[in-house]
Amino acid sequence: MKNVLIASFDMEVGGVERSLISMLENFDYQNYKVDLMLYRHQGDFMNLITKKVTLLKEISQYSTFRKSITELFREKQFAIGLSRMISKFNADLLGRIKSIDEPGYYQMQLMWEYALPFLPKLKTEYDVAISYLWPHYFVAEKVQAKKKIAWIHTDFSTVETDIQMDLKMWRKFNYIIAVSEACKTSFLKKYEDLEDRVIVVENITSPEFIKEMANEEISNLIIQDDRFKIVTVARLSHAKGIDNAVKALKILKEKGYKNIAWYVVGYGGEERMIRELITDSNLNDSFILLGKKNNPYPYIKQADLYVQPSRYEGKAVTVSEAQILTKPVMITNYTTAKSQLKDGIDGYITELSVEGIADGIEKLYQDSILRNKLVSNCEKSNYQNISELNKLYKVI
Template sequence: MKNILIASFDMEVGGVERSLISMLNNFDYANYAVDLMLYRHQGDFLNLVSNKVNLLDEIPQYTTFRKSIGETLKNKQYSIGLSRIFSKINADFLGKIKGLSEPGYYQMQLMWKFALPYLPEVNKQYDVAISYLWPHYFVAEKVKAKKKIAWIHTDFSKVETDIKMDLKMWKKFDYIVAVSEACKTSFLNKYGELENKVIVIENITSPEFIREMANEKVENPLVQDNRFKIVTVARLSHAKGIDNAVKALKILKEKGYDEIAWYVVGYGGDESMIKDLIKESKLENSFILLGKKTNPYPYIKKADLYVQPSRYEGKAVTVGEAQILSKPVMITNYTTANSQVKDGIDGCITELSVEGITTGIERLYKDSGKRKTLINNCKNTDYSNNYELEKLYQIVN
């Protein structure tokens, strides 16, 4: 039996975490013993982790990556706290000079780089160690394994990172797994010399599980709402473009489309900015933030249209889940969009802009025949893909 370590940050509600849960629930435990290292034991998805997985104890130094600098210093992790302060100052300074829209990625790289000397190693030797979420320094530097695998879930062409620093880390891995062909392409546009390491393994989806969860009884305001309901499930962050969604709905209202309501399931750092934008646009009764939900599926099930207004994606887990629930789907034309939706067949791709979102919704709102076609095509498509795990077993063995 092979010993496998899988490492990630925590089990907060998110697409990456949901895909990890699916993978763990479909794993072959007859042939593999799996240890799960979560830097912090928190998040609403924790209780969904398969009981066949051995959850390792928290290591205090690693919990700091999910804590504020203040908390870190309060917990007497002074060296790590100071390295965090230093990385923030550095990233903010560079962000201003280079005009980075999201210096957070660079800050995270620096945070790990400066903290590495103060982080303990894992004593156990593994056959395979998998780092499920970037940055992958823990598995790269602190784990002993015969084989190391790193997962990528995002469109790296849109992420500002220090390429030289990243390459040094990527080279410690035997394989790099991209969640879609488009995700692989965008990664190699940035790190071309790693071509021989990159393979594609798509997120594992379980249609039975999703349909079952969609029938769960939850307090759902969409049930009583007779308007045309758009649903988005996403983090409230720059990448997911929720601000553009608010602007698009404002234009639709100005055009006289009063019967449209937009519900967003999710939480994140941009929440107060988005709330201000909703208020400014006088959309309090039409653009509704439902907050964090462990089970987003009952809300998707009640949607007339599922929209992903993202600026960039690796592969949006929720889009596939909306298709499994036979919803008409519309996504923006982010770099990896074509790997997610067959335009006009099981979803529609619209221009990545406020105008594009507005026009795309307007077309689908007016054209119930088109929506019906999308629904039927989703119903007739098998979205299950447990066979993707075979690719992982092949490289493990």
């Protein structure tokens, strides 16, 4: 029996975390003993971790990465706190010089690089160590393993990082797993030297679990709303494009589409900005932020249309989940969109812009025949893909 370590940040509500829960639920525990290292034991999904894995004790230095700098100094983590301040200063400076929309990825990269001298190594040696969420410095630098695997969930061609610093880290891994072919392609545009070690393993989905969870009772707010309901499940972040969704709904209202309500399940750093945008656009009664929900599936179930207005994605877990719940789905034409669904068959791809989102919704609102076609094809499709894990076992 091989000893496997899987490492990730925490179990806050999110698509990556849901895909990790599904993978752990369906792992082969007859042949593998699995330890799970979470940098911080926090999040609403903690109670969903299968008892078949061994959850390692939290290490205080690693729990710092999801805490504020103020908290770090209060906890006397002075060296890591100082490294965080320097990384923020340098990332903000680069962001201004290069006019980067989202310097957060570069900041996170610097944060780990600067903090490495102050982070302890794991004492246990493993046959295989898997880093499930970027940046992968912990497994790359602080874990002893005969084989190392890193996972990529995002479109790396759209995010700003220090490529040489990244390559140094990536080369510590025997394999890099992308969640879609398009995700792999976009990654190799940036890191072409790594082609020989990148493979594709799609996010594990469990249709039975999703359908069962969708039957949970929820508040009457969305159920009693008899308007045409759009639903989005996403973090309130730049990547997910919720600000563009607000602007698109404003366009539709100005065109006379008064019978549309847009519900967003999720939370994140841009919430205040998005709420201000909703108020400024006079959309408080029709663009509704529902906040964090442990179980988003009953809300998706209520949708007349599921929309993912993202600026970029690796492969959005929520889109597949909406298809499993047989909803008409619309996504923006982000780089990896065509690997997400079959355009015009089991989903609809619209232009990645505010106007594109508005036009796509207008078309699907008016065209019930197209919506029914998308639903029918979702009903006929099999989204069960536990067999994807065989690719991982083969690599192990």
